[in-house]
Each structure stands twice: as C-alpha cells, then as structure tokens.
Amino acid sequence: MKKLLSILAILVLFSCEEQKQQADLIVTNANIYTVDEAFSKAEAFAVKDGKFVAVGTSEAILSSYESDSIVDAKEQVITPGLIDAHCHFLNLGLGLNQVDLMGTKSYEEVVQRVVDFQKEKNLEYILGRGWDQNDWEDKSFPNKAKLDTLFPDTPIALTRVDGHAILANQAALDLGKVNIDSKIDGGELLAENDKLTGVLIDNAESLVMNYWPISTKKEAIKALLDAQDKCFGLGLTTVNDAGLSIEAINLIDSLQQSGDLKMRVYAMASATQKNLDYFIGRGIIKTDYLNVCSFKFYADGALGSRGAMLRDPYSDKPGHFGLLVNDIKTLKETAQRIANSEYQMNTHAIGDSANHAVLDTYKEVLNGKPNRRWKIEHAQIVSQEDFPKFNDIIPSVQPTHATSDMYWAEDRVGAERIKGAYAFKDLLNQYGKVALGTDFPVERVNPMLTFYAAVARQDLEQYPDGGFQMENALSREEALRGMTIWAAYSNFEDHEKGSIEVGKFADFIILDKDIVTVEAVDIPNTKVVETYVGGEKQ
Template sequence: MKKLWPVMLLLLAACKQKNYNADLLIKNAIVYTVDSAFSKANAFVVNKGKIIAVGDIDSLEDKYLAREVVDAQGKTVYPGFIDAHTHFYEYGLGLQQVPLKEMTSWSQVVDSVQVFADRNPDGWVIGNGWDQNLWAGKKFPDKAKLDSLFPVRPVILNRVDGHAAIVNQAALNVAGIKPGQKIAGGEIETIDGKLTGLLIDNAIGIVISKIPDPTEQLTQSALISAQQNCFAVGLTTVDDCGLPFTMVNTIAAMQKQGSLKMRMYLMLADKQENYNYLFKRGIFKTPRLNVRAFKVYGDGALGSRGACLLKPYTDQPASSGFLLSTKQHFEEVAKMIADKGFQMCTHAIGDSANRAILNIYATVLKGKNDKRWRIEHAQIVSPDDVKMFGDNNIIPSVQPTHATSDMYWAGQRLGAGRLKTAYAFKDLLKQNGWIALGTDFPVENINPFYTFYAAVARKDLKGFPEKGFQMANALSREQTLRGMTIWAAKANFEEKEKGSIEVGKYADFVILDNDLMKAKTADLPKTNVLKTYINGEKVYEKK
C-alpha cells in the first residue's frame, strides 16, 4: 500500500494542473463568422455560453484549455440560423393535426382527413396545408364530401397560407354562420343561397373562436415538437408572428426549466388585450425570449385572392382583394405602438396594402429612424413606393421560398406587368442595405437551406426554371447568409448578442456537411446539419 502513495500523489498533481479556462473549443473548421468583414477563422472558444475567442487554432490552443474539444474535420461552421418570420407554435400544433401539404387533389385531402379522424375519434378535426393551385382545375373545394363523412363532428381545413379554410356544416352550425352573411375583411362564400364552406381571411376567425383552447399538455408538446424539427435544420432563433400574450409566460417558464431551449422573438397579435398586457408590462427580455413587437395583418394572401391590389386580379377582374381592417384602425394602432416605443410588424402582400401601410408608417416615423418597423412579406410593391422603405428605414422581412412557390401561378393573378416587380428582394435590400429573411413556416418548409437556394438560384427543388425566376432580384450568397443570421438578428434588435460568431456573443452555431459559399448551386438544398449548438450546448446531432 505504501508503494502506491507516490503514484496517487502524482495523479492528484496531474489533475490539479488541468486548470480549465473554457468549456468548448471548436477546431479544424472553416468558420464563417459573418462579422462586418465577412472574415473566416478555423477555430473559436466558448465559455459560459458565450464566444470568448475566435481565430487560429495554434494560438487558441496555447491560450485555452477547454473541457470539451470538437474537431470539425474541415467542415463548415456558421452562426445559428435565424428565421425572421415563422408561426412556430402553429407549426407545432399542426404536427398534432392532419397534414395536407403537397396533396394533388381534393379527394386525396378528404381521404387523409378520414384516416386521421378514424385514429383520433374525439373533438374537432383540424387540418392544414391544402393548396388548390396543385389540383387539376385549380378550383376551391366545397364542403359536400365533408358533410357526408362528418355530419355531426366539426371539421376545419386551413389552406396552406392560413388565409382560407374549408369547413363542414357542423362547424358552420357551431359558429352560427348563415348563408349570405357578410364580414369586413373576409368572405363567407354563398352560391345559389347555400354556404359552400369556403371562408376567406376574417371569416375563418368566426369558426376558430369556437374551437376549444389546446390543453397545457398539448401546448407544450407542440412547442417541443416544433423545436426538435427546427434544431435538425440548424435554426437557433425563430420569430413567432402573432401570438396571444397568454403564450409569453408558458414559453418563458419552459425556457427557464430547460425543456424549451429555442431562442424566440415574439410578435403579439393585433388585439387590445395584447396591447394592454405589453404596454403595462414593458419589453419582456430574457436571454432566450424577446417580446417587444406587434404583428398586424394588412391584407390576405395572393393564392386565395385576399391580397389587396391597386388594380383588379387579372384572373378575377371583379375583385381587387381587400384590407383586413380599416385604414383608420391601422393609423390608430401605428400611433399607439409608436407612442409606447414598441415595434410594428405588418403583413402586406398586395401593392395596395403595401402602399397603405407604407404611407401610415411614413406619417408616424417621419423619415430616418432606428425603430426598425417591418413590412412582413412585401411581395408586390409598386415601383413608385419602394423608396419609402429607405426614406423611413422600414425593414423588408421577406421569404424567398414564397417566390418559388408562387411563380407557377402568380402571373395569372397579377399579369406580366405587375409580376415583374413582385418578389423584388434585391430592390428591397438596396433601400437600407440589408434585409431580413425567413420562411413563414408552416406555409413553407422550415428548412433554411431551401431559403438559401431560393434566394440565390430563384428555382424550385427540381431546378425549374432553368435560368431562374426573375434573376435580377436574386441575392448573392453573402447577402443571403447575412439575411438569415446577422440581419435577421438586427431586425429583432439583437445584432449585438447573436447572428455572428464574434467575441461576446451567444455561442449559437451549426456545423454543416456542405460549404454554402462554394457548393454547386444545385447542391445547396441538399445540405445537412451535422450539429446544432445553442449557448454552447449541443442540442442536435445527425445520427
């Protein structure tokens, strides 16, 4: 036993010599820092959730002893991706409901609904994602088949953009909707004195208000399910657009207990109870949660012809769409939000809606400012109005995959002339020198590499069109990466804490199997995330 003492003392001494001064070292990587110079490094160091050094591996290994060392083996590392426009919670709920995206016929939709209903026999049947533009004839469906299958059980099936829905008679009965009924900012379709079940924009809310609120267990399951899928594609921050104030405490509590690790930027919905809550409380800010904005809906969507246009739809000359509220409402809300010092983020698709909201913003903002008010989507903007973004420092928050999803039929809605100035991301970027990029998921796929590809190549996943869609408004790879990281952070007032791999910022980053800056264009959407980190903690690893 006495002979073992010298060995044990040596081992103890060796342990004491390991004075760790860092938690994590990433080395042998191609690190795109996305700093102001767009510089690259091959290593960086993390301690207590933040980046403490970025540079050359030799100098960093001399200075830092990390508890964990990750050899990236020459793979690329990027700041964690930020999706500047999502419906994260809604997406999570949708994972518990009937998935209807990319279905090629109404019959296929109905069959899927029936299968789901058989497996889930209780409560409302809720589905999401149908798109009549993918069907032969491209006509909106009616409720006849749903009525025959579900004479008593209420059914609501939301269109892919959330701006139209088909409901059955049972749901109409619960909501008390009658033939010929009118609603401002929406439409209840009635043909030959009978309800078809088609509801547009504000009309949907009449039915939704009758659906029981999700249980706390379902709410938490939805958030966790959404988080898991988002981590797998490299998202570390999501902007959730249009939540009720009641979700703030739920999200904050889950983040505090550690089950919800995703960083979130919340925009509260345009409702008086939400204004009352945030105006009284003030900006809600923690390391993982930021609540300082309101989401307002200017108009509907182009696909459901609810987008408000300056001139009638080319394929429906009797309609120009509509605003979802009065201009007086938008003016009052804008002044109220400005007076209280919060951010206003307004959904505007059509050129008439964009003009109306831009003029209201200009009146309130009065020229150059740093309030960072946003137009969400900014899809169809008259060339005469584009300069208002720059004149008043209004942020265009756009979704590149909308362009490549809509390009097949947008010309039918708009005509060739208006289409030329639609989805004009580069023109919008020039106004302030930066732009925020997102997906609008679940309207589009959550995958940020689809965003990257759509912005750069302006093609669909099959490589169509061969020369790209309106390539004059394609973004460069650097501009696109900035739009998904540091510029998205800036749109949230968070560019000093995230969005790049720099000293002092949160250690949110991803390791990829592909170099987005150098890969062949066709390979961009095939990129995979190998690892995702938030706060220096690995939250996802590809199996």
C-alpha cells in the same frame, strides 16, 4: 550550465501552460463563416459561459485556451445559428397533430387524407392544414359537400396552406351558426347557387374558429417542445414567432425559465387591443431567450386566396381587389399608439395597395423617430414608386414564397405588376438589409430551402431553367447574412447574436456541405450535423 538551461526551459513551458485560460468548449479545424462585417473566415473558437471568448486559428486558440471539451470539426462548415425571421413556431407544433394536407394534388386526395387520419385518431374535432387549390388540376376552391356526407356530425376545419382561408364542413359552420346571410368585415364567405361552399377567407375564419375548442396547456407545451426538436434538427437557434397571445408568450417564458425550452424566441404579440394594453403597459420584455418588443398587425390577406389587397383588380378576377383585414383607420390608430411606445410594429402586407398604405402610415407616425426598425412582413407585391420608401423600413421576406407562387403569380397580377413581386434584391438595395424567413408551417421549415430559393430562385426540380426573375436573386453572402446577422439586426439583437464574434452567444451549427461554394443544386440536400445554443449541443 546546460542542465540549468534545460530546467529554465521546462519552467517557461510550464508557466505558459499555466497561463492558458479555461474554456467550456473549444472547436478546432473548422471552416467557419463568422458573418462578421468583413464576412471573414476562421478555423477555431473558444466558448465560456455560453459566449464566444476567442475566434481565430486552431493554433492560436489551442495555445491560449484549454478545455475538457474539444471538438475537431474535421474541416466541416460552421455558420452562426440560423434565425427564421418570420414563422409560426407554436402553430408548427400544434400542426404536427393535425391532418397534413401539404402536397395534395386534388381535393379527392385531401378528403382521403382526412378519412385516413380519422380512422387512426377518432377525434371529436378535426383540424388540418396545407391544401392549395393552385396545385390541383381543377384550380377552383373546394366545396364542403363530400365532407358533409362523410362526416355529418364531426366538425372539420381544413386550413389553406397560407392560413388565410379554411374549408369548414356543415358541422363546423353550425358551431358559429354560420349561414348564407353571415357577414364580417375583412372576410369573405364563398357561395355557389346561394349555398355556402364552406370556404371562409381571412376574417371570416373567425366565424367558426372562435367557437373551436382551445388547445389545453398540456397540448401547447407538447407543441412547443415538438417544434423545438424539429427546428433544432434543421439548424434554427432563434425563431421569430409572428403573432402570439399573452398566454402563449407567458408559457414560452415559463418553459424557458425552467430550462425545457432552449430555443430563443423573438415573440411578436398579436396587435389586439388586449395585447397592446398588456405589453405596452409593461414595456419591453427581454431575457437571453425571450424578446417581446414588437406587435404583429395584419393589413391584408394572401395572394393565393385572392385576399391580398391590390391597387388595381386581379388580372384573373376582374372587379376583385382583395381584402383589407383591418381598415385604414385601425391601421393608423394602431401604428400611432405603437410609435408612442418602445415597441416595433411588424405588419403583414402582401398586395401593392396594402404595402402602399402601410409604408405611408409608417412614414407618418415615425417622422422624427429614427432607428425604430419597423418591418413589413412579406412585402410581396410592391409598386415601383414605393420601393424607395423602404429606405428606413425593414423588408422581412420569405424566399420560398417566390418559388411556391411563381407558377401562378403572374396570372393573379399580370406582366407589369409581377416585376415588383418577390423583389428581394430591389428591397435589399433600398434598405441595405433583408431579414429572411420561411413563414412555416405555410412553407417547409428547412432553412436550406430558404437559402436555395433566395440564390437560385428555382424549385427542387430546377424549374424554371435559369431561375425565376433572377434580377432579384440574392448572393450567397447576402442570403446567409439575411438568415443570421440581418435577421438579428431586425430584432435589435445584432449585438448579441447573428455572427461568430467575441462576446456574442455561442449559437452555431455544423453543416455537411459548404453552402457558400457548393453547386446550387446541392444546397437543398445540405444536412445539419450539429446545432449548438449557448455552446451546448442540442
């Protein structure tokens, strides 16, 4: 009898083993923030065919699933793969082969970096990016004279950190036959003593850049793959590229189809007439890796170059209101056309005047059209009476802009308007969600800096003491949601990504610190141990 019972017990155990389901990957012994509706925790999950098929305790997962690939996370933190809700992915890659001017402390340092770069590269045309005169002791805009002397025959275009101004030497100006009499709507050419300084703001950049050699397909492919490597290393699994051409989007699609590009891309097509005709005619384009469902429109320029459109003059430049990159008529016509299609509209608006105009236009054209999830990108300075208008408009904001601009922003807009600037919590309270991004390469790519700026609102030296306008800081849960599920929601992708839940893509990252509980000062030092897309380690 005892022998029979033993045999039966063995048979039962064997039967249980046979009932285990096969998974492609099992992760156990982890500290998982699922970022589901309840912000619940878990210990383990199983992945099959690129998606989560079970989430729970290690014991429960291992009793129901088996796999040839089992990862013991050793109690490390796991979150959903991070989503950068506003960046310039292709430009990041292209910029890796340009003069890096980030962090320069003077114009002299800018010039020296160009000289050193050209000694190494010996190029026919020189591009650079990252200078910010607000970081210099002399905060006036630079002048091209030194570049003209050093590089009389080599065109040079050095883009300001925000992308809304360039410094062009005379050889570059000559490409477009630019002179003191040149003019363009939505742009400004700076001059001193009736001579061009070489600084071209907003649309004026095109007077030179329209004549600049276009990147080759080979260069663009390398740029995308280089950008992918950098972003995967920092935990990004989806990027929202804000403003792409037809050719760039088609190239991204082809690289994804071939398996070379595994980054998921939410591609905002630039809202040109050519692009509107092309994409609206084809309808939304959606694969597991590419989502083309939106257009990027520019309302105004940037605050740092005084191109942001304000309702009252700049506090540090009387009589100057900024620039509308596109006029109100174009804004309304474009918005109406997009509203009549399936597409979203995502509009760059920095100044309070630009935000006011965009909000009112959105309300007008979307009347009776619910759940369109249109976004305002940046929403940087908002009039107090305009905050309630975000009740059905998604604010897509970049926390590191606050900590980059806080040293001089009040000088630009004054003590009263600054109360409505970088107001992430106020915007969250209106819509109920905020999508968080970096705007890289305007800011650094690292999403840990986004998280840190959102919750601590300090720079890396912990300035200012106590944080910048802390009434608008986000909680750590809100910041993580803004970088995952809320960003996915803003892309109409919350059903497939943004949280660790059954049925969603198995995009996740492993961290060496718990960003939800660690001391704030340690957040920027958090490293991404591993990044997975669709259950595959990148």
